[in-house]
Amino acid sequence: RPGYGTAGTGTTVLANNFWVRFDKTRNVFHYDVVVTPDVPAGFKRAIIQAMIEQYKNEKIQCLPVYDGEKSLYTAKSIGDSLELDVKLGDVDDTMYVARRDTDFRVTLRLASRPNLGSLANFLGGRTTVCPHDTIQVMDLVLRECATNSKNLVPGGRSFFSPNLGNKDLGGGLVAWQGFYMSIRPAQDNLLVLNIGTSFQSFQEGQTLVEFVSRSFGADPRDLDRNMRRQDAQGDTYRVKMKKLVKGLKVETSHCKTKRKLKIVSLTRQPLETLNFNMNGMQVSVADYFRQTYGLNLAFGGFPAVEQGSGDRKKYIPLELCRLVKGQNFTRRVNDDQRKGLSAMTCCLPEQRVNATQQACLNLKKQSEDHAKEFGVEINPNWTRVPARVLNPPKVKYGNGEICPRDGTWNMINKKMVEGREIKHWGIISCSNRVRENDLQRIAQQLSSACLSYGGLDVNVVMPPLVVTVPQTVDEAIRSSVKKLAERNIELQLLVCILPDLTIKRLCELELGVITQCAQEGKIRKCDPRYLANLILKINAKFGGKNAVICAQDLKKCKPVADSPTLIIGADVSHPRAGEETGCSMAAVVASMDWPGFAQYATVVRSQPSRQEMLDDLFWENVDEQGRSVSGGIFKEMLMAFHHRTNFIPERIIYYRDGVSEGQFEAVLRSEYESLQRAEKRSKQPSKGPKITFIVVQKRHHTCFFPATKPTGKNQNISPGTIVDKVVCHPTNFDFYLCSHQGIKGTSRPVHYHVLKDENGFTANEIQQFTHDLCYLYSRCTRAVSYVPPCYYAHLAAQRAQAWVDPEGS
Numbered sequence: 001r002p003g004y005g006t007a008g009t010g011t012t013v014l015a016n017n018f019w020v021r022f023d024k025t026r027n028v029f030h031y032d033v034v035v036t037p038d039v040p041a042g043f044k045r046a047i048i049q050a051m052i053e054q055y056k057n058e059k060i061q062c063l064p065v066y067d068g069e070k071s072l073y074t075a076k077s078i079g080d081s082l083e084l085d086v087k088l089g090d091v092d093d094t095m096y097v098a099r100r101d102t103d104f105r106v107t108l109r110l111a112s113r114p115n116l117g118s119l120a121n122f123l124g125g126r127t128t129v130c131p132h133d134t135i136q137v138m139d140l141v142l143r144e145c146a147t148n149s150k151n152l153v154p155g156g157r158s159f160f161s162p163n164l165g166n167k168d169l170g171g172g173l174v175a176w177q178g179f180y181m182s183i184r185p186a187q188d189n190l191l192v193l194n195i196g197t198s199f200q201s202f203q204e205g206q207t208l209v210e211f212v213s214r215s216f217g218a219d220p221r222d223l224d225r226n227m228r229r230q231d232a233q234g235d236t237y238r239v240k241m242k243k244l245v246k247g248l249k250v251e252t253s254h255c256k257t258k259r260k261l262k263i264v265s266l267t268r269q270p271l272e273t274l275n276f277n278m279n280g281m282q283v284s285v286a287d288y289f290r291q292t293y294g295l296n297l298a299f300g301g302f303p304a305v306e307q308g309s310g311d312r313k314k315y316i317p318l319e320l321c322r323l324v325k326g327q328n329f330t331r332r333v334n335d336d337q338r339k340g341l342s343a344m345t346c347c348l349p350e351q352r353v354n355a356t357q358q359a360c361l362n363l364k365k366q367s368e369d370h371a372k373e374f375g376v377e378i379n380p381n382w383t384r385v386p387a388r389v390l391n392p393p394k395v396k397y398g399n400g401e402i403c404p405r406d407g408t409w410n411m412i413n414k415k416m417v418e419g420r421e422i423k424h425w426g427i428i429s430c431s432n433r434v435r436e437n438d439l440q441r442i443a444q445q446l447s448s449a450c451l452s453y454g455g456l457d458v459n460v461v462m463p464p465l466v467v468t469v470p471q472t473v474d475e476a477i478r479s480s481v482k483k484l485a486e487r488n489i490e491l492q493l494l495v496c497i498l499p500d501l502t503i504k505r506l507c508e509l510e511l512g513v514i515t516q517c518a519q520e521g522k523i524r525k526c527d528p529r530y531l532a533n534l535i536l537k538i539n540a541k542f543g544g545k546n547a548v549i550c551a552q553d554l555k556k557c558k559p560v561a562d563s564p565t566l567i568i569g570a571d572v573s574h575p576r577a578g579e580e581t582g583c584s585m586a587a588v589v590a591s592m593d594w595p596g597f598a599q600y601a602t603v604v605r606s607q608p609s610r611q612e613m614l615d616d617l618f619w620e621n622v623d624e625q626g627r628s629v630s631g632g633i634f635k636e637m638l639m640a641f642h643h644r645t646n647f648i649p650e651r652i653i654y655y656r657d658g659v660s661e662g663q664f665e666a667v668l669r670s671e672y673e674s675l676q677r678a679e680k681r682s683k684q685p686s687k688g689p690k691i692t693f694i695v696v697q698k699r700h701h702t703c704f705f706p707a708t709k710p711t712g713k714n715q716n717i718s719p720g721t722i723v724d725k726v727v728c729h730p731t732n733f734d735f736y737l738c739s740h741q742g743i744k745g746t747s748r749p750v751h752y753h754v755l756k757d758e759n760g761f762t763a764n765e766i767q768q769f770t771h772d773l774c775y776l777y778s779r780c781t782r783a784v785s786y787v788p789p790c791y792y793a794h795l796a797a798q799r800a801q802a803w804v805d806p807e808g809s
Helices: 041-055 094-099 116-123 132-148 208-216 220-228 232-245 285-293 335-345 349-366 368-374 436-452 470-486 501-511 528-541 551-562 633-645 661-680 763-773 788-804
Strands: 009-015 017-022 029-036 071-074 081-087 103-112 153-155 158-170 173-185 191-203 249-252 260-262 275-278 281-284 304-307 314-317 321-323 376-378 383-389 395-397 400-402 425-429 493-497 514-518 565-573 584-591 600-607 619-622 628-631 651-657 690-697 704-706 721-723 733-738 750-757
Touching: 009 721, 017 132, 017 383, 029 041, 041 081, 041 103, 041 132, 071 132, 116 132, 116 173, 132 173, 132 191, 132 349, 132 368, 132 376, 153 173, 153 191, 158 191, 158 335, 173 335, 173 349, 191 335, 191 349, 208 220, 208 232, 208 321, 220 232, 275 285, 281 285, 285 314, 349 368, 349 376, 349 704, 368 376, 425 436, 425 470, 436 493, 436 528, 470 501, 493 501, 501 514, 501 788, 514 528, 551 651, 551 763, 565 633, 565 788, 584 633, 584 788, 600 633, 600 788, 628 633, 633 661, 651 661, 651 788, 661 690, 661 750, 690 763, 733 763, 750 763
Parallel strands: 425 493, 493 514, 565 651, 651 690
Antiparallel strands: 009 383, 009 704, 017 191, 017 376, 029 071, 029 103, 081 103, 153 158, 158 173, 173 191, 249 260, 249 321, 275 281, 304 314, 383 721, 395 400, 565 584, 584 600, 619 628, 690 750, 721 733, 733 750
């Protein structure tokens, strides 16, 4: 950390981080755990709990904490090695009932003795090596009671319960409220407990047939008929059903003893044609259940749950399975469910404060025994943190400057800095409520608005189209584009009323036409503010420049103002939750103007599924003539910047989105090295540009709240609020920035980590520049929550993912 920022107006905020005190003289013993015979991770916890209960008055006279895998920690020694025989006895989970009489042997071997003194030295700044093993002990101590509680359901690092809050989402899903908790190192010799509210969708207790039918939005009998079809449509239904139910836990209902199982696969055949070998004879599954259990199956077209392999396969009809209530639903939810979940999560700061405070008090009470055992204490008072509110930059347009207020402004009487020429464009409606005369009026109003805001030579060349049958949309667009081509007219832009992904895929991948979608309800009114927003998006898509930061504000970061600087943003989009196939999409954007930072070029690449490290950033090969050749995304961007600006960048600021703290070192090593190698092969001078590498984290649980009663309508902290003290890392250069105005719910700051800084920026320079960049998002007239380069990369990666996703959104 080069120091602390001083720019802006000082203020105080409350953080949902609670001080944790610990006794650095306490002993901690780390034991490796081996369970024989080996069992799944979820089963191990039940065995270890049985072991602790069985031997608590003999060989384990302490309160251990267990990580659920291979590590157990105690505050007292239980010897260097210990072998204990454990009988599971009664278990609540019927998935393990078959093994409750099994004799297990648990072997504990002393692996290490985490030193709490090393944690105290790290927090005090006397060493830069973070003792992660010791922090893990503190985290496990406070999580132990919540993890073993029968009233809480774990999900990642959060715990959920319907008693904390719930909402019916429809389709067999219900949203539960919970709380997130994590121990983090902080400044001023502090260890803090970060507690935040969480929300997650869970399964309701219902039959599997009910769940499948509600998810498909169809009557079970209609779905059964479609499943019987032996054609492509029937195959589509079966594949979709398999994706929907795979991994779910169900409970069978046909036996006296209920049994839980996890669905691994479904049969390819419908139940009515499914046979199996029993005592050398082929018996149908339907006949077996009728003769053995007296059950007449109603849905013979459905596939069956398939368990086991080879000759030991077992088949269970879907109608005899019931979903286990309260299991986490990690797959993609539909639009209505997403809206319901968003409505629940969008709570005001005061509500979030109350929920967080209650969660902290409950956790302190529940973990009291284990905390006392390890010498740990939670302070339930909110941490008061010094903060600053940065002044907004002046935004420069083609005919003047404007000073944003509360992170927003408007385009009234403003002209874009650089409007792009659009000679040939058309408009199409997929709504039966927008007719041809409406389209002509909208086209005229949009053309007039383009001219008033600085656009050039707009000309509608394609007759307005009204298409109300979805199957004819593609055909209508193709026909119109073909007719224009016969007149040697190339369509540049197509404005689509009511967005349709098919249109996007067709125009962008096949016809090479830029599209702009518009909402039917808003564009019919021709509201000037809505038209202005559309024009901002259209101009940006054509490479125009809507606005820039005025030169005086840019000089607050003098190194960037004085030297040609390239801004790069990168992100990776992964396949949807529960999707086994498909690839990840990496997107890299780079600024193509200096010092405006308003125009960006984009490169998108596919890479292996769920791989976070970017591929194809730089490569070197030898061609057939033995010459060295090189390429890759970074080299393309460096050469494009030189071509567009006639400058060779002297500084590069690289914003990387979507990286967790555990991946910092690997990402820095891989992508920083690729950027360095690209510089050397891009005809750069011997002294290449200096690089600043910044990771942008949006998905965290740290929130800030006004320390005094807020006067604003949304009760959030002010846009421009920045924090780099107390709750930040004790040695690394990081800061929290809330650059935007919270419209709904509680504002969440973005956590920026400066992993490498060869440019030697001061804290004020990099913080102010990052803040000011958030006012240059080309698609709206407000400051956005994180830097536009990462925003654009995120949008590009998502668009590429939609191109390859057959059920894209």
